[in-house]
Amino acid sequence: MRTSLRLFLLTVLASARLQAGLVVDNEPIELKPRPEDDEVEQTFTFKNTGSKPLTIVRLESTCSCLEASLDKRVYAPGEKGKGKAKFKVSSFTGRHEKSLRLHTDDDQEPEKVVNFVLDVPEVISIEPKLLEWTVGEKPEPKTFVVKMTGTDPMKITKLSATRENVTFESKEVTPGREYVITMKPASTNDVTIGALKIETDSKIPKYSRQMAFFNIVRPELAEKKKAAAK
Structure with missing residues (x-):
């Protein structure tokens, strides 16, 4: 009986401590x-x-x-x-x-x-966020898919890259709503870190400029990234 009473009191005190404070x-x-x-x-x-x-x-x-x-x-x-x-x-x-x-x-x-x-709320979706090649890999073209997911449609007005060793072009899939941007490095001989600047006709200043990214990395780093993702 005393044990049960003691447990009851301990429970009450613990509850009071939990409820006390902010x-x-x-x-x-x-x-x-x-x-x-x-x-x-x-x-x-x-x-x-x-x-x-x-x-x-x-x-x-x-x-x-x-x-x-x-x-x-x-x-x-x-x-x-x-x-x-x-x-x-x-x-x-x-x-x-x-x-x-x-x-x-x-x-x-x-x-x-x-x-x-x-x-x-998301207004512009860019997938993937990063295009990546490995050093020595065949410089095949890869693509970003840009979707205008907000209420108002938007058009891509200009593309520019922070590195000169890549080419890129944009294709409108659905007017004002979906674009495919194809990017291709001239070569994959050197490690490269770069960004693609995407300008739109958005009336909201912070959505008038977006960034996507591209890398050329050493094979061992690419393997580490794959292992970490798993």
């Missing part, structure tokens, strides 16, 4: 910027569920793209607080997970991690 509402916090947004802001709320005042000593972001602030620094027991997170969307596309660390004076939980999910 609790964030609706986590992970999701943000859904528009394609044209360069920045997006989101407020979040939390509560001090502990039995003593809680001080937020410091905020620490895991990404330079995230800035955050709080309405104040000290929260009484049971008090709710509000924070604001600002993300620089930049060239992000797709789903990205970011986090903010709240350092507190709570001995049991000195650090609280607030998780965010940034879901940026």
Whole structure:
């Protein structure tokens, strides 16, 4: 009987410890910027569920793209607080997970991690992101497929490469929607790292210039990449 009571009390105490401290509402916090947004802001709320005042000593972001602030620094027991997170969307596309660390004076939980999910709609898709040849390989042509996946169609207006030892051409598959870019190196004798600049007629400045990449690498490096992928 005493053993059962002891286990019950330990369970209650453990539960209290888990519930104490800072609790964030609706986590992970999701943000859904528009394609044209360069920045997006989101407020979040939390509560001090502990039995003593809680001080937020410091905020620490895991990404330079995230800035955050709080309405104040000290929260009484049971008090709710509000924070604001600002993300620089930049060239992000797709789903990205970011986090903010709240350092507190709570001995049991000195650090609280607030998780965010940034879901940026894709407007231009380039597959693959990288074309690669190995040194000594026959310089066969390879292709990028560019798809305009946003609401408005876009046309490719100009292509240019950062290296002179490649040729390239674009073929429109579906007007304003899909293009195939064929690239071919003059030779594969030398290691090369380069980029293809793709310019479009997008009205959104950050989508008017896109980049795709091409490499010529040593065979041993190519093998290491294949092994790592597996």
